[in-house]
Amino acid sequence: MSTLRFHAIKETLTRKQVSITENVRRSSIFGLNVFNETAMRQYLTKEALESINDAIFKGDKINRIIADHISTGMKEWAISKGATHYTHWFQPLTGATAEKHDAFFEPVGDGQAIEKFGGGQLVQQEPDASSFPSGGIRNTFEARGYTAWDPTSPAFVFGTTLCIPTVFVSYTGEALDYKTPLLRALQAVDSAAVAVCKYFDKNVKKVNASLGWEQEYFLIDSALALSRPDIVLTGRTLLGHSPAKGQQLDDHYFGTIPNRAMQYMRDLENECMLLGIPVKTRHNEVAPNQFELAPIYEEANLAVDHNSLLMDVMSKIAERHNFKVLFHEKPFLGVNGSGKHNNWSLSTDTGVNLLSPGKTPMSNLQFLTFFINTIKAVHENEELLRAAIASASNDHRLGANEAPPAIISVFIGEQLTNVLNELENVTTGKLSPEEKTDLKLNVVGKIPEILLDNTDRNRTSPFAFTGNKFEFRAVGSKANCANPMTVLNTIVAKQLIDFKDEVDVLIDKKGMKKDDAVFNVLREYIKKSKNILFEGNGYSEAWEKEAKKRGLSNNKTTPEALKAKISTKALDLFEALGVMNKVESKARYEIEMEEYVLRIQIEGRVLGDIARNHVVPTAVRYQNMLIENVKGLKEIYGESFKTLAKEQMNLIADISKHMESINSTVTKMTNERKKANALEDIEKKAHSYCHKVKPLFDEIRYHSDKLELLIDDELWPLTKYRELLFTK
Incomplete structure (x- = not known):
């Protein structure tokens, strides 16, 4: 271990911790x-x-x-x-x-x-x-x-x-x-949901979208973080071999929170209380030095503001405790990355959660109306929903056996699947009195009021129903929640408008009673939306093949995913609901594509610098030490040195191979960047960075990480994973 890193770790372990001595009730300062x-x-x-x-x-x-x-x-x-x-x-x-x-x-x-x-x-x-x-x-x-x-x-x-x-x-x-389109989307879903609620309760005048986010993050000692140029400039490690011990023992998850991290959390929570951010839950996450913080849900606009404020506050409080907070979705290779689950629901000004089943068939019918319409909205706009969580950093996480895949699907659990199957199998056309009675008694009437524990959890589902809300699990930890919330509320608003139009046609033109019309439309929606429902393992190759058969998209990279934002369908959708005009929508596409390019460009420059100016010179220095050792053995033992120095010579050769591969690949990466930069079309530039530049990162990393295992620890220039992840 280098002297610099030794003293940094020693300082960390002996530093006097900040203590919170105030013994006050949180509620009194909220x-x-x-x-x-x-x-x-x-x-x-x-x-x-x-x-x-x-x-x-x-x-x-x-x-x-x-x-x-x-x-x-x-x-x-x-x-x-x-x-x-x-x-x-x-x-x-x-x-x-x-x-x-x-x-x-x-x-x-x-x-x-x-x-x-x-x-x-x-x-x-x-x-x-x-x-x-x-x-x-x-x-x-x-x-x-x-x-x-x-x-x-x-x-x-x-x-x-x-x-x-x-x-x-x-x-x-x-x-x-981000706020302006969100406010417009919330107004659109409010108007559309109130109109549908009138079928069930004439007293409803306002519907609020609620959001409860779950913020995952890493806490790294600031001295150690500053010793890594890649963390400083990109928020993640571009190099680094996995330590012998990572998260494989599952001993960090929900374990005792380390004292230093606990002091940070207490200080953070006090500040959150003063700022009215209703944080409630804290715990260790799966990866070493990874944690989670979650609040009580709030109205969506306020919740988005609070999450943006929280990330600022977290970083500032971390400075007091000599920590660096990492919000990057994948700061370390080989351990879990971080997400920001968005728990979403709709509630009326009369105090009803529209995604919570009630005690009576009528309230359950209202639940089914909003439940099924949400599913259909996701089915009709799954590519747009995927685009809402697309970023260079989230691409590392999606589908990496710790987060949902890039394929958007909806998990609703066995019980509600059976309910929808029964509702779908009612004969088509106008319901007979017998069918209506049977349906109400056997389908709608039997739904329990609380479904919170009636289904298992599915960590591989990007969009899961969890009892009285939908959980959008694919949102990245760095993301501004406004982006996915704008899209989700917009597509649900559009779906509710379409639903009401169809129901009104059946009532006004075909003379159906309201309940009959609602049932008929919902039944057709179930049939049309079945392809988006999936209860199995989202990581499996079988699901990838099945999803393709169902016509679901699988946009694994940001440049592929973002195209959905400028499709004619998306542009018309946002403009029709007054959320964004075509100029605003296209501008966001340009901005997000440009950001993708710049993120990969910066990472490429940083990686090239570290590889050539830190890793390779260190390898040369260690190789020279080995060469001197071989020369010494030759002087002492003559020609028999070849046997004695066999391992040293093999090591010299291995180091040379890895250095040669690093240098040649960095040169290739630089040339590919130059070619990409010469492209004026932002879409072509993004695809070039995605498919020509970024893949070379892995090759450079592979050879650098191999050198990390070969070179004397005292010489290695970068703080290692075992120090970053296990220094408390």
Whole structure:
């Protein structure tokens, strides 16, 4: 082991840990740094509070006079929390959050100053839009962009800054962020779901999509992480031989949380409580030094904001504990990567979870309506759903025996499969009185209220029903949840609109009763959507062949998957529902393809640098040591040295072979990058990086990892997996 790495590990093991001494109830500090209804009641007038609630629940606009009152109250509250600055906090298409801080401070002349924050500053600001990804919507010389306050997500104070969640749009009105399309999709599914709910309950006025995410991550000692150029620049290890012990004993999963990690988690959870992020679950994940954090579900827009905020907070808290948080979906070869399961459901303003079976046949019919429509939405748009979770980093994880495959399918369990089979097998056409009675008694009426434990889990399913919600398991740990949630809510909204149209035709034109019409349409949907249902092993080759027979896509790479976003079907879908116009949809395709190219390009450059400037010189140095050893043996033993130095000479030859392979492959990779960079068409460039450049990474890694096993540990320039994964 190198001296540098030895001292880094020694420092880690002897470092005094941060301790949390405060003995307070979490519930007593929850939301203290959030401008929630409790704070608003204290700092706002009744009229201002009602205006915000109307904006949240009715979608009404807040006029500028009221905005001035709100901003004054918000400023006073923020200053009472120690805030000195404010920022419009938004989520551009970089995948990270963005913020520009302005001070409340403002000179007023005569050496005097005041704290100022008006309604105009609250409602709208103008950050430079030219330096954010726009997919061609904005040119560099067209810099103007706007952030606009989203009152449905409460402002909060983090550190000394008042953070105001906002949307981000161009001067010409196109969305340049993740939040804007999500809000539009949530409005679309709300409208469509309310219309369908009216069949069952006339009192329903609003339907909210809920989201509960599960965030997986790795905690690595920051000193060790900084010693790896690949982790610093790409978020993952591009080289590194698997340690003798990895996760094969399953001894880390759900094990006792290491003390240092526990201290970090406590500090993180305290900060989350203050920020109103309802974190509840923490545990060791499968891989060494891998963990998971999960909250109680929330309204989808707020949940997305909270997850984006959480990732920022996790990184900042990690610095206090000398940790580096890795969100990359596959930071280490040979052990499990990280996902971010998205648990999704729909709930009414009357308190009903539309994906939870009820006690009566009528409530079960409502459940089946939303359950079957969701399945059909996934069946009709499985390629688009796959595209929603596509990224260079998630490509490493999907289908890697730790995450769902790239084939989108739906798991519903044996009991509900039987229910759908019975419903499907009712004779076609208008139901007879006997059939209706039999159906209600034998199918709808027998569904229990709670299905949480009535089915086994299927870890290989990308989209699984888990009792009262669907779990989209294929989302990557780095992803912004808004992307998959925008697609999911949009396709479900479209499906519910189509469903209502079909039911209304049967009622209005064919004279069917409402229940009969609903049953008839649902039965046909079951028949048309059966191909998406799969209960078996999603990793098996047999399923891959079966999925192809069923006509399901298997887009294993991001360039293949993203094409679905600019299909005529997808473009028309988003535009028809007002989620994104064609310009916005095409721009996102361009941005995501460009990001894919840049990610692989950066990794290629980093890998080439490490291989040639770190690994090969170290191999040469060790080889020279072996050569000197052989020369010494020859001087002492004469010609008989050949027998004594046989192993050294074989080792010298092996090192030469691996060095030659590394150098030649790095040269080949560099040339392939140059060819790819010369391509102007982004699709061709992405495919070139995917199929010509990226495959060479594995060859370079193979020979480098072989050298790691041959070269003296004291000389090896990179912190090894056993140190990264097992240093607590």
